[in-house]
Amino acid sequence: MSGASVIHVAGAGVAGLAAAWALSGQGRPVVLHEAAPGAGGRARALPDGTDNGTHALLGANPAALGFLRAIGARQGWVAPEPDRLPVLDLESGALLRVALSPLGWWRRGARPPGLDMGGLLALLAAARPGRGGTVAEAFARHPVLLRGFVEPLTLAALNTTPEEAGLRRLGAVLRRMGRPGACRLYVARDGLGPDLVRPALAALAARGVEIRLGDRLRGISVEGGRAAALHFAAGTEVLPPGARAVLATPPWESARLLPGLRVPVLHAPILNLHYAHASGTGPRFLGLLGGIGQWVLVRPGAVAVTVSAAGAALRTPLEALAAQVWGELRRAALAAGLPGGWPDAVPPWRAVKEQRATPLHAPDQPAPPPVLPLPNLALAGDWMEPVLPATLEAAIRSGFRAARALS
Ligand SMILES: Cc1cc2nc3c(=O)[nH]c(=O)nc-3n(C[C@H](O)[C@H](O)[C@H](O)COP(=O)(O)OP(=O)(O)OC[C@H]3O[C@@H](n4cnc5c(N)ncnc54)[C@H](O)[C@@H]3O)c2cc1C
Known part of the structure; x- marks a missing residue:
């Protein structure tokens, strides 16, 4: 042409x-x-x-959802956890069920850890446009909220650790989270x-x-x-x-x-570990707190774990990493009562490393x-x-x- x-x-x-x-x-x-x-x-x-890696969308992504609708693919993106997201705190062993949307935080049991009045004000302040500095600096006085909510959000949305991440971009994400449906999480079904x-x-x-x-x-x-x-x-x-x-x-x-x-x-890597696993269920989506990876996507024939901002994790040999991550995801799957056998033994796995997955959002x-x-x-x-x-x-x-x- x-x-x-x-x-x-x-x-x-x-x-x-x-x-x-x-x-x-x-x-x-x-x-x-x-x-x-x-x-x-x-x-x-x-x-x-x-x-290559788990991709999630939010209701706050109108361009992406509109594009999927336009090309006739919208129905393939499903909400794996329509109510609250199960999150296993690997340190305490507690399974939390966290509402991603601020509109759901009126239920005490659905609030992110550390979300008291001070934490809420810190989130509102972080959402103001034009804020400089890093995410870690902005939440230094709210370590529980930082660990339990802000850090996973920063890793998921910015693929950058809170210590390195610029607050300005996280603020743009936070500003979009208050709208109804904005925090609904979608993944590709197949x-x-x-x-x-x-x-x-x-x-x-x-x-x-x-x-x-x-x-x-x-x-x-x-x-x-x-x-x-x-x-x-x-x-x-x-x-x-x-x-x-x-x-x-x-x-x-x-x-x-x-x-x-x-x-x-400057770019930041993402590592995905894919395990062969016949759970027969899915898609399901679980969060991990205090582990190597952050998100577990379960589909009928496989489980994938996302390790965002994976620079530090990639210093561990992959064999050892895959075993550790399997142990973590297995605990989460058992705690959340996901169907299928979750044996101790690590199933066949593969690692997909994207060295330049996204820019580093400093x-x-x-x-x-x-x-x-x-x-x-x-x-x-x-x-x-x-x-x-x-x-x-x-x-x-x-x-x-x-x-x-x-x-
Ligand atoms: C593992 C992983 C997980 C992610 N998870 C999420 C998520 O959960 N949610 C989310 O929203 N985003 C996620 N992202 C980010 C998202 O994938 C990217 O932001 C997006 O795909 C970037 O698209 P792009 O078209 O800008 O760039 P690219 O995808 O890099 O596309 C550029 C294209 O140009 C081609 N190309 C390069 N050079 C040439 C050339 N000289 N001539 C012709 N073609 C060329 C490349 O092959 C490529 O196909 C994730 C990314 C990774 C890697």
Whole structure:
């Protein structure tokens, strides 16, 4: 496909998929180029169908839920714990049942640990826009609330430890939590392949979007202050006057393609441990307090544990880590009364490490660059989000914003 009206989108992660969807909705011919053999980027299914990592959404993610609805995939995202989230405190052995929404905290038994009047005021103060400093500093006088609620939330939403995380981004999350339904947690019932990536590709194909997998963008020729040609693995696409493009690649790749671009340089890893396990139940979702991992996703044939901000955990050999984490999740599954056998012996497992899962959300994280670094080229990606942390919501918002900027 060529010509002035074609829009080339480089990168078929969630941001690129959303950008291609929005642009094709404007009636434009779109070609989506992806370097890898499959789409989805950091939210993808591995060749054997396992998710690279558990991905959860919240009711407070309107762009992501709207995108799923638009591509006909919304019904695949289900609320595994519609009432309260079971959380095992591994130190005390207590199983808590915590309402994620502040609207549910009127029930004493549903409150996060440490949520007294002082803690509530600290949360309200943290939600004010423009707060500097780290999360740990803001909650230093509320250690129980920090450990029992703020730290898990910070790890889940920012993939950064409270000691390193900037309060400003957590504040943006907290501000969205008070709305009805905002804290409802959703996961893909069958996995990211069937519930996200495949429906997105099918919906794009139905709109005539051409999808070229294994077609890496190797370089961009800039002439006269505009993108003049895109050099893909499969060949060069010359951009005649009026032609536009979206760069929906990760920050390090965007900086390689557009030297001098301001991008985040510090990233944080996420480790997922996947265990073969025939519980026959699911999806179910459990929290772990005081353990190596934070979240347990149980699906009928497998259990996955997420270790966010996994830098410290990754210093332990994986074999030992997998055994320790199995012990922790097993205690939580037994405490929560999940069906299935939960033997002592560690079942077959695999580890999926995403070294650059998200940017590190430090207080001094640089602001993202303009959406249009060149008049005919827009940037998309989770790292382009100025307010929210880098998540699916941020990636999808950025894809839509890039499409708007080019219209
Ligand atoms: C393990 C893990 C767990 C996570 N959990 C959650 C969660 O629970 N909830 C949540 O909301 N978010 C979660 N996230 C974050 C979320 O996955 C990301 O924010 C989001 O997927 C980023 O999408 P993106 O399109 O911006 O970037 P990417 O997914 O990185 O997409 C960029 C795409 O560009 C491609 N590409 C790179 N270079 C080129 C090139 N030169 N030419 C063409 N293509 C190129 C890449 O292959 C990739 O497909 C998690 C991330 C990880 C890794």
